[in-house]
Amino acid sequence: MDLRGVRRLEKQTLTEQELVEGCRRGDDVARRQLYERYAGKMMAICMRYMGNREEAEDLLHDGYIKLYGSFDKFDWQGEGTLPAWMARVMANLALQRLRKNDVMSQTVELENTAELRDDVDRPDEGPDIETIPKKVLMQFIEELPPGYRTVFNMHVFEGKNHIEIGKELGINNKSSASQLVRARAILKERVNEWRRQNGL
Amino acid sequence: MKTTKDMKENDDIWLKQWKDCLEDYEEEVPVNGWERLQADLQANDNGQRSTVNGQVIPFRRWKVVAAAAVVVLVAGAGIWFLASDQAPQVPSVESPLAQLSQNDIPEPETPLDTIESEQEDDEEEPIATFVSEELSPADADITEQPAPAVQKSTKASAPATHTTQTSTTIAPQAKVSEPQAEETKREGTPIQVRNVNRNQAQRSATPVAVASQSNTSEEVGVVNRRQIRVSTDERMQNVTRLRGGQSNATTRSYTDITDMDRVYNSFSAHYDELYNKTEHLFDNGTGAYSTLDNALFLAGLVKKMQNQRSASDEQLYREIAGRLVELQQPNGMWKDSLLDPSSRTVDTDTESYICYALAWGLNNGLLSRKQYRDAVNHAWKAIGNCNSEPCLMAAEQVQKLQ
Numbered sequence: 001m002d003l004r005g006v007r008r009l010e011k012q013t014l015t016e017q018e019l020v021e022g023c024r025r026g027d028d029v030a031r032r033q034l035y036e037r038y039a040g041k042m043m044a045i046c047m048r049y050m051g052n053r054e055e056a057e058d059l060l061h062d063g064y065i066k067l068y069g070s071f072d073k074f075d076w077q078g079e080g081t082l083p084a085w086m087a088r089v090m091a092n093l094a095l096q097r098l099r100k101n102d103v104m105s106q107t108v109e110l111e112n113t114a115e116l117r118d119d120v121d122r123p124d125e126g127p128d129i130e131t132i133p134k135k136v137l138m139q140f141i142e143e144l145p146p147g148y149r150t151v152f153n154m155h156v157f158e159g160k161n162h163i164e165i166g167k168e169l170g171i172n173n174k175s176s177a178s179q180l181v182r183a184r185a186i187l188k189e190r191v192n193e194w195r196r197q198n199g200l
Numbered sequence: 201m202k203t204t205k206d207m208k209e210n211d212d213i214w215l216k217q218w219k220d221c222l223e224d225y226e227e228e229v230p231v232n233g234w235e236r237l238q239a240d241l242q243a244n245d246n247g248q249r250s251t252v253n254g255q256v257i258p259f260r261r262w263k264v265v266a267a268a269a270v271v272v273l274v275a276g277a278g279i280w281f282l283a284s285d286q287a288p289q290v291p292s293v294e295s296p297l298a299q300l301s302q303n304d305i306p307e308p309e310t311p312l313d314t315i316e317s318e319q320e321d322d323e324e325e326p327i328a329t330f331v332s333e334e335l336s337p338a339d340a341d342i343t344e345q346p347a348p349a350v351q352k353s354t355k356a357s358a359p360a361t362h363t364t365q366t367s368t369t370i371a372p373q374a375k376v377s378e379p380q381a382e383e384t385k386r387e388g389t390p391i392q393v394r395n396v397n398r399n400q401a402q403r404s405a406t407p408v409a410v411a412s413q414s415n416t417s418e419e420v421g422v423v424n425r426r427q428i429r430v431s432t433d434e435r436m437q438n439v440t441r442l443r444g445g446q447s448n449a450t451t452r453s454y455t456d457i458t459d460m461d462r463v464y465n466s467f468s469a470h471y472d473e474l475y476n477k478t479e480h481l482f483d484n485g486t487g488a489y490s491t492l493d494n495a496l497f498l499a500g501l502v503k504k505m506q507n508q509r510s511a512s513d514e515q516l517y518r519e520i521a522g523r524l525v526e527l528q529q530p531n532g533m534w535k536d537s538l539l540d541p542s543s544r545t546v547d548t549d550t551e552s553y554i555c556y557a558l559a560w561g562l563n564n565g566l567l568s569r570k571q572y573r574d575a576v577n578h579a580w581k582a583i584g585n586c587n588s589e590p591c592l593m594a595a596e597q598v599q600k601l602q
Binding site: 026028031032035036039040041043044046047048052053054056057060061064065068069126129130134137138141143145146155156157184187188 | 213214215216217218219221222223224225226227228229230233234236237238240241244245531544545548582583
């Protein structure tokens with residue numbers, strides 16, 4: 001952002017409602033503020049779903065274009081509803097894209113089921129993650145296999161149950177559940193590994 | 201002793217921690233993200249009108265004028281025929297236009313001017329559209345001429361930054377607007393170029409191009425951006441060339457397994473120039489060691505060895521395979537450009553080709569199990585779920601390992 005842009009933003013920081021109204025009108029200042037204010041958060045969502053920066057950036061761009069064009073469909077109902085709506089639009093677009101790439105079709109028998117059994121046999125509460133840098137946690141998610149990652153995101157961050165996930169992704173709900181278990185197992189392993197390496 | 205329910209709850213709490221930790225996390229945003237958006241938004245807001253500038257216009261304007269003149273002449277001829285008593289005497293086969301131009305008729309002069317200026321003011325008049333569509337092949341010819349020069353210059357600046365290249369790989373219709381891209385590139389942001397490109401290509405495109413565009417119109421923006429960004433990879437131009445120009449690899453991961461043969465054949469043909477005997481890798485002609493190209497080559501080599509093996513093939517295979525394993529990242533993947541740790545992580549297909557080639561080597565006694573098995577397993581794990589052809593090839597070999 002150039003200096004002039006910064007000054008302009010400082011001069012008039014729009015409220016959430018003003019942002020909504022401005023974007024609905026197609027006002028450039030409002031659109032810009034919508035971007036500057038939420039792009040970081042939206043980018044995090046994109047990274048979580050897509051798993052790599054390139055596709056995440058594409059998604060962010062297209063997601064914003066979609067957002068700007070959808071304000072007539074959005075009904076602002078108080079502080080916080082704007083970013084929540086934006087996050088939903090982004091996530092849905094991400095899922096649309098992942099479905100298109102056929103991310104969920106998989107050959108289960110090819111997977112290594114040993115570690116999964118391991119995890120079920122020896123469940124624990126899971127290592128503490130609060131002391132781990134968020135960037136590292138993000139990276140763990142990004143490096144999950146795409147199918148696990150998708151289910152993990154939908155379940156953990158969007159609070160969907162396996163029936164809903166199965167329906168949306170066109171997979172069996174059992175498959176959704178088992179992918180979540182696997183995702184969890186991998187994440188645990190990685191967290192433990194990280195903690196060991198960092199002397200925690 | 202914990203019950204199953206307790207365990208499940210514990211796990212759910214653990215997952216909830218992830219949400220709590222990361223819900224408000226902000227990721228670094230793309231460079232010039234807003235500027236790119238703004239450019240696209242402006243293009244959307246203004247519709248096609250926003251793209252009316254630059255070099256194509258003189259041609260179009262000229263054509264509009266010509267078309268207007270034709271219309272006026274025809275109309276004038278009509279009027280003249282209606283008004284003239286002599287009309288019946290003119291032989292109907294001969295062109296009335298020819299006659300007309302030789303006759304001094306005052307009326308057409310004035311309307312001609314009027315229509316001309318109207319057309320210039322508003323490009324969107326139906327008649328203008330009609331004319332531009334009809335004359336577009338000529339349009340394409342004219343604007344296409346400078347293309348070779350452009351290609352040369354982009355090649356020269358190959359190692360430059362990502363977005364500066366708009367290359368042969370974009371799409372058929374984009375070729376038309378290449379000169380434009382080169383022109384605007386120096387002044388504006390690359391992304392603006394893209395928008396201008398896209399729309400102008402659309403406008404001045406031949407009917408064929410228009411048809412192909414409409415197939416993908418839903419995601420035109422997405423596809424074009426991805427293609428352009430990917431085509432910026434310096435390797436692509438050369439790979440396309442080396443693969444015989446028919447490559448469909450304008451996008452990263454969407455290889456065709458016949459690419460294995462193509463890359464294998466062209467790299468073998470240029471072995472001396474392209475194979476770096478100290479790095480034990482192929483350089484696709486750009487000085488960069490593209491992972492995809494080396495992966496494709498190795499997989500192609502494997503395919504060839506399945507029919508016929510020679511000691512030199514095996515030697516080459518071992519060299520490249522060994523080097524690739526050395527360059528495998530801790531997460532089991534490879535970087536897009538083998539010797540550039542800052543490059544992106546490869547896509548699943550690339551990973552699959554490598555995995556396939558390595559696993560085959562293990563299965564066929566070319567690589568030591570002790571030394572390479574972990575690398576293959578690691579790579580295979582990193583691929584995760586997939587159903588692409590390269591991945592299935594890899595799966596088949598990996599299964600045999602067990």
